Amino acid sequence: MLEHAPRHTFSNALFATGFALAQNSRMAKPANKIKAQAASDVLHYEQPLSERMRTFLRLEFLYQQMLYNNEQEADWATRATIATLLEVLAILSRGDVRSDVHKELDHQLGVLERFQSQPGVDSGRLDTLIHNLTSSRAELSRIGTSFLQPLKDSEFLSAIKHRSAIPGGTCEFDLPVYNHWLRQSFDRRQQDLDKWTACIRPLCDAVTELLWLIRESGEPRDKLAINGMYQHNMQKDSNTRLLRVSLDGDHSLFPEISGSQHRFTVRFLEWSSVNSRAVQTGHDVAFQLSIC
Numbered sequence: 001m002l003e004h005a006p007r008h009t010f011s012n013a014l015f016a017t018g019f020a021l022a023q024n025s026r027m028a029k030p031a032n033k034i035k036a037q038a039a040s041d042v043l044h045y046e047q048p049l050s051e052r053m054r055t056f057l058r059l060e061f062l063y064q065q066m067l068y069n070n071e072q073e074a075d076w077a078t079r080a081t082i083a084t085l086l087e088v089l090a091i092l093s094r095g096d097v098r099s100d101v102h103k104e105l106d107h108q109l110g111v112l113e114r115f116q117s118q119p120g121v122d123s124g125r126l127d128t129l130i131h132n133l134t135s136s137r138a139e140l141s142r143i144g145t146s147f148l149q150p151l152k153d154s155e156f157l158s159a160i161k162h163r164s165a166i167p168g169g170t171c172e173f174d175l176p177v178y179n180h181w182l183r184q185s186f187d188r189r190q191q192d193l194d195k196w197t198a199c200i201r202p203l204c205d206a207v208t209e210l211l212w213l214i215r216e217s218g219e220p221r222d223k224l225a226i227n228g229m230y231q232h233n234m235q236k237d238s239n240t241r242l243l244r245v246s247l248d249g250d251h252s253l254f255p256e257i258s259g260s261q262h263r264f265t266v267r268f269l270e271w272s273s274v275n276s277r278a279v280q281t282g283h284d285v286a287f288q289l290s291i292c
Contacts, residue, residue: 047243047257047264052100053214054093056207062088063204070193075182077190079170086161088200089151098140098147101206108213129213136209139202150199151292156181157196214242215230218292228281230252232289234261244290253281 008250048054062084069080091097112130115121151157163169172179181189223230234240238261245255247265253268268285269278 019060026137041249043247043249043251045245045247045255045257047241047245047259049259049261051262052104053241055095055100056104056211057090057172060211061087061202062091063200063208066197070190070197075187075216078193080181081193082157082160083164085151085196085200086157086164088204089148089157089161092148092200092203093152100143100166101203101210102140104210105140105206108210109133109137132209133213136165136202136206140206143199143202147199147203151196154196161256180182203217205275214292215244215290218244218290220244220246220290223287223289225266225268225285225287226282228285229286230266230289231263232259232291233263236262240291242292244292246288246290247285253285254278255287 004173006033026122046057048057065086066081066084069077069084072078109130112126115126117121146230156177159175160170163174166174169175170178181192240261243257243264245257245260247255254289256269258267266287266289267283268287271278272282
């Protein structure tokens with residue numbers, strides 16, 4: 001089934017009068033604490049359509065892991081926090097991610113400000129969104145371009161990074177100082193972890209808020225994949241960054257999304273076990289699609 005996409009705009013519900021900001025937790029209160037993912041009635045699958053979105057989603061993925069493990073007292077969780085922090089550092093050290101986040105904040109602020117003069121808009125909600133993004137932009141400016149330097153200059157973290165390239169390379173006899181630190185009290189470890197994570201928190205919080213807003217910009221629409229396949233053509237002036245496919249949580253299917261900003265395909269695959277390859281279903285599949 002081949003369809004053409006409408007021109008990308010923000011969902012009207014995002015700014016509708018009476019739609020409470022508190023219903024959307026990330027912009028109302030950026031997540032400082034990430035809980036383990038719970039079972040949901042609806043499962044969401046996402047596909048980025050640009051390198052910037054790929055980077056943002058990877059950062060969000062790692063940041064959530066880091067925040068979750070950082071709250072656990074076990075030294076194994078602290079190991080996981082350090083490992084994830086080093087992955088975030090590796091991503092942020094490639095290219096100018098801070099500049100990309102700054103540009104995206106400017107773009108989204110420009111879009112939001114154009115809604116201020118439109119009728120039927122919840123001005124309080126819109127002002128809160130603008131305030132959050134403006135604060136994120138100010139924080140990015142405050143940390144400057146050398147915000148990663150304390151992490152790069154840390155001999156302690158550099159030793160862990162170097163040994164992590166070797167399977168099992170951070171065990172006790174390889175890095176005795178690391179294992180000694182891991183035996184310190186949780187509060188003592190937290191002091192160091194808080195200092196390190198503070199270096200990347202402004203940027204990662206900004207990415208979290210931007211992704212929330214981008215996700216909310218796409219209104220879910222009911223679609224049908226004939227014989228398990230759905231194809232979609234974009235308009236030439238489409239500014240789509242992200243695709244979201246939503247399925248009921250009790251489905252035995254999962255989507256495989258491929259494509260570009262011009263055209264994409266969604267194939268629904270049947271999964272039975274890790275010992276067999278997933279195959280495309282021969283049944284029609286009802287799902288929801290958000291073009292963000």
